[in-house]
Amino acid sequence: MFDKVLIANRGEIALRILRACREMGIKTVAVHSTADETAMHVRLADEAVCLGPPAAKDSYLNIAAILTAAQISGADAIHPGYGFLSENAEFARMVEEHGFVFIGPTHEHITLMGDKIAAKDAVMKAGIPVVPGSDGGVSTFEDAKTVAERIGYPVIIKATAGGGGRGMKMAPTADDLETAFRTARSEAGSVFGNPEVYIEKFLTTPRHIEIQVLADNHGNVVHLGERDCSLQRRHQKVLEEAPSPALNAEQRSKIGDIAAKAIQKIGYRSAGTIEFLFEDGEFYFIEMNTRLQVEHPITEMITRIDLVREMIRIAAGAPLGYDQKDITFLGHSIECRINAEDPETFMPCPGKIGLYHTPGGLGVRVDSGLYSGYTVPPYYDSMIAKLIVHGTNRNECLMRLRRALDEYVIDGLKTTIPLHAKLASNADIVNGDYDIHWLEKFMDDESN
Amino acid sequence: MSNKIDVDDELIRKLAGIMDETGLTEIELGSETYSVRVARGGTVVNAMAPTAVAPASVASASVPPVDIAQNITDHPGVVTSPMVGVAYTASEPGQPAFVNVGDTVSEGQVVLLIEAMKVFNQIKAPRGGTVKNIMIESGAPVEFGEPLMIIE
Numbered sequence: 215m216f217d218k219v220l221i222a223n224r225g226e227i228a229l230r231i232l233r234a235c236r237e238m239g240i241k242t243v244a245v246h247s248t249a250d251e252t253a254m255h256v257r258l259a260d261e262a263v264c265l266g267p268p269a270a271k272d273s274y275l276n277i278a279a280i281l282t283a284a285q286i287s288g289a290d291a292i293h294p295g296y297g298f299l300s301e302n303a304e305f306a307r308m309v310e311e312h313g314f315v316f317i318g319p320t321h322e323h324i325t326l327m328g329d330k331i332a333a334k335d336a337v338m339k340a341g342i343p344v345v346p347g348s349d350g351g352v353s354t355f356e357d358a359k360t361v362a363e364r365i366g367y368p369v370i371i372k373a374t375a376g377g378g379g380r381g382m383k384m385a386p387t388a389d390d391l392e393t394a395f396r397t398a399r400s401e402a403g404s405v406f407g408n409p410e411v412y413i414e415k416f417l418t419t420p421r422h423i424e425i426q427v428l429a430d431n432h433g434n435v436v437h438l439g440e441r442d443c444s445l446q447r448r449h450q451k452v453l454e455e456a457p458s459p460a461l462n463a464e465q466r467s468k469i470g471d472i473a474a475k476a477i478q479k480i481g482y483r484s485a486g487t488i489e490f491l492f493e494d495g496e497f498y499f500i501e502m503n504t505r506l507q508v509e510h511p512i513t514e515m516i517t518r519i520d521l522v523r524e525m526i527r528i529a530a531g532a533p534l535g536y537d538q539k540d541i542t543f544l545g546h547s548i549e550c551r552i553n554a555e556d557p558e559t560f561m562p563c564p565g566k567i568g569l570y571h572t573p574g575g576l577g578v579r580v581d582s583g584l585y586s587g588y589t590v591p592p593y594y595d596s597m598i599a600k601l602i603v604h605g606t607n608r609n610e611c612l613m614r615l616r617r618a619l620d621e622y623v624i625d626g627l628k629t630t631i632p633l634h635a636k637l638a639s640n641a642d643i644v645n646g647d648y649d650i651h652w653l654e655k656f657m658d659d660e661s662n
Numbered sequence: 663m664s665n666k667i668d669v670d671d672e673l674i675r676k677l678a679g680i681m682d683e684t685g686l687t688e689i690e691l692g693s694e695t696y697s698v699r700v701a702r703g704g705t706v707v708n709a710m711a712p713t714a715v716a717p718a719s720v721a722s723a724s725v726p727p728v729d730i731a732q733n734i735t736d737h738p739g740v741v742t743s744p745m746v747g748v749a750y751t752a753s754e755p756g757q758p759a760f761v762n763v764g765d766t767v768s769e770g771q772v773v774l775l776i777e778a779m780k781v782f783n784q785i786k787a788p789r790g791g792t793v794k795n796i797m798i799e800s801g802a803p804v805e806f807g808e809p810l811m812i813i814e
Contacts (some may be wrong), residue, residue: 262805263805264746265805266745273806277780278778279745282746282778283746286748
């Protein structure tokens with residue numbers, strides 16, 4: 215087992231990793247920017263190294279500084295958290311090259327899953343259902359027409375070099391295809407410098423359902439069930455739940471097995487998440503995330519498995535020690551991402567925390583680096599806390615969530631707690647009746 | 663069975679002396695195996711999360727009181743490290759140091775090397791003046807912002 219782990223991240227996830235290390239008797243090194251000198255995980259860590267000024271490029275994305283910090287502190291392994299360098303294949307490769315263990319997958323798998331077309335191809339060959347599409351770039355309108363007729367309207371035309379919701383044009387019917395196709399190509403050319411586009415079936419009211427997998431270095435793979443992350447605003451998840459109210463046990467087991475087998479086939483190791491769009495009982499692969507995810511706690515609550523600890527154990531070479539039949543799901547869990555933002559306009563509101571009081575009681579968990587008197591720096595993303603609740607069933611979980619949100623006090627800055635309170639009592643949410651467009655529609659309705 | 667606690671009174675005297683010199687009212691420091699807090703009589707102002715002990719800065723051989731380091735960082739003549747690495751006071755082992763305390767230096771003169779990822783970076787004097795203090799030993803790991811020397 216590692217003697218010392220360097221935590222290459224900040225905020226709540228850095229604290230999460232620190233906690234897992236401490237519970238395993240592993241010494242911790244917190245690397246941080248000058249803006250994070252007073253961060254809770256920096257205060258609790260055994261050692262701390264300041265990497266640079268606040269800007270991410272000078273600190274949390276500063277590969278040379280992080281590797282040097284690992285050298286001077288004598289760390290054995292580096293946990294990259296999520297975001298920042300966690301899916302930077304170059305970083306993963308350099309970490310290993312310099313004699314440290316990267317707590318995550320191999321750099322080859324990071325590269326594979328980072329390329330959207332290659333990833334889709336690889337998982338398709340491994341048996342994972344994908345969105346029907348053109349299987350590559352489409353250069354002429356005639357080809358586009360053929361593809362669209364084969365897969366069925368509506369279709370969406372996407373830029374190969376695009377991403378993050380940009381460079382996509384929808385064609386609801388055959389009459390709309392030509393305009394959509396030509397506009398997509400010319401926009402892709404001017405915005406991304408590459409006019410290549412591909413075509414996929416457009417799913418009108420899908421849910422976002424992802425499967426958590428865990429694989430060791432010895433070929434053992436398990437899936438830890440799904441998370442429903444359909445409630446999103448501008449492609450940012452806001453509230454997640456596990457299990458999904460839209461799946462039954464049979465569907466869960468089926469897609470879980472497909473995912474686990476695919477992971478085993480490609481030889482993946484560590485934690486990973488396969489994201490799907492789910493519509494009309496069918497799953498469609500969108501992408502794979504080769505890192506720990508923000509919403510991992512809801513999976514932990516229903517499976518009672520500490521995902522960070524498992525990542526560390528796996529990276530140290532330990533076998534999983536359990537297989538699929540040992541994974542059981544108990545109860546229901548919901549996570550609210552709490553941001554330092556105006557709950558209506560979503561304007562970021564960093565600042566100094568005054569009175570701070572977290573909710574407690576059975577089945578209530580808060581993952582956050584906040585404390586009374588702490589100043590939330592303005593340089594990083596606005597998520598400041600995650601409230602996670604667990605109940606024996608979904609109704610109990612929702613009641614507990616409402617109660618916990620009511621107790622939570624974060625004075626001194628605006629947070630999205632009021633939004634979560636609204637969602638937790640909204641009829642559609644209570645009925646589990648929502649898709650990936652629901653939240654934006656809700657916000658639109660609210661502002662009118 | 664004797665439950666005698668070993669008191670490192672030399673350390674306590676040293677800390678008390680530091681408090682006198684600097685006017686601090688409280689010093690707390692610790693490591694894996696011990697933690698010590700000395701406070702001048704009267705009300706002690708408790709900062710935020712009470713039991714968090716200041717983490718040992720990787721860059722120091724002993725564990726310096728955090729408050730003292732803050733004073734040095736605010737010194738107008740301080741030269742702080744622009745990067746994470748290992749600092750060297752001479753170009754090679756066995757060579758004379760670039761500068762010694764008391765030397766006059768000119769702006770741009772190389773005063774230290776900091777090595778990171780096998781690359782040696784020259785640290786140059788940001789201003790001309792006299793070297794008043796050199797805070798690090800050759801071969802010491804340093805972090806961004808760490809006070810290296812005072813030139814004024």
